[in-house]
Amino acid sequence: MQILQPPGWAKPKGYSNGIVARGRLVFVAGQVGWGKDEKFATSEFVGQARQALENIVAILAEAGAKPEHIVRMTWYVGDKHEYLAAGKALGAAYREVIGRHYPVMTAVQVGGFVEEGAKLEIEATAVLPD
Numbered sequence: 774m775q776i777l778q779p780p781g782w783a784k785p786k787g788y789s790n791g792i793v794a795r796g797r798l799v800f801v802a803g804q805v806g807w808g809k810d811e812k813f814a815t816s817e818f819v820g821q822a823r824q825a826l827e828n829i830v831a832i833l834a835e836a837g838a839k840p841e842h843i844v845r846m847t848w849y850v851g852d853k854h855e856y857l858a859a860g861k862a863l864g865a866a867y868r869e870v871i872g873r874h875y876p877v878m879t880a881v882q883v884g885g886f887v888e889e890g891a892k893l894e895i896e897a898t899a900v901l902p903d
Contacts, residue, residue, distance in 0.1 A: 774844065774900065787864060788878035792844045794900040799836045803849065803894040804828040805886065813890050818855050819862045821892045826870040829897050840871040842899040848880040849894045856880065856893070 777791030778784065806821025807813045815821060830840055850856040856863070876897075886894055 774842075774902075785875075787867075788875050790877070792877055794844050794902075796903045797836075797901040799833060799838050799842070799899040799901060801829050801832045801897040801899070803847075803896040804832070805888045805891040805894050807888065807891075811888075816890060816892070818859045818892045819866050822859070822863055822895070823866040823870060825893060825895045826867065829895060830870060833897075833899055836899075836901065838899045838901050841874045842901055843871070843874065843876045843897050844900050845877045845898040846879075847896050848878065849883045849886075849896075850880060851883065851885060851892055853880075853882040856882075 774792055774794040776789050777793060779790070782790065804825040805813075806815070806824040808824060813821065814824065829843075833839065833842065848856075888894075
């Protein structure tokens with residue numbers, strides 16, 4: 774995996790501008806912040822984000838993948854102000870679950886989620902090296 778950082782560009786905080794990778798692709802469907810029983814343990818944004826990230830890690834493990842194999846994440850948030858306000862605590866939760874690996878990321882505010890009570894949904898793509 775190679776991080777793509779054009780010369781002279783400011784280094785992004787918490788994500789990468791681009792990545793090139795070769796290997797077996799693993800696609801993880803959007804994960805909300807509920808547990809394996811499909812129940813939310815919290816209505817708090819960072820708590821749901823942590824659980825969604827833990828769900829992604831569990832799914833990746835089924836393919837023999839780890840968080841450092843993630844090349845892309847898309848975050849769908851219900852309220853961008855809640856997302857931005859959670860910045861420091863969200864970053865800490867991310868590092869605890871994913872580590873200091875920052876794939877390509879996009880965050881988008883959406884009108885709502887199918888799962889009642891969800892605050893966010895995260896999907897991921899990983900590449901297992903050949």
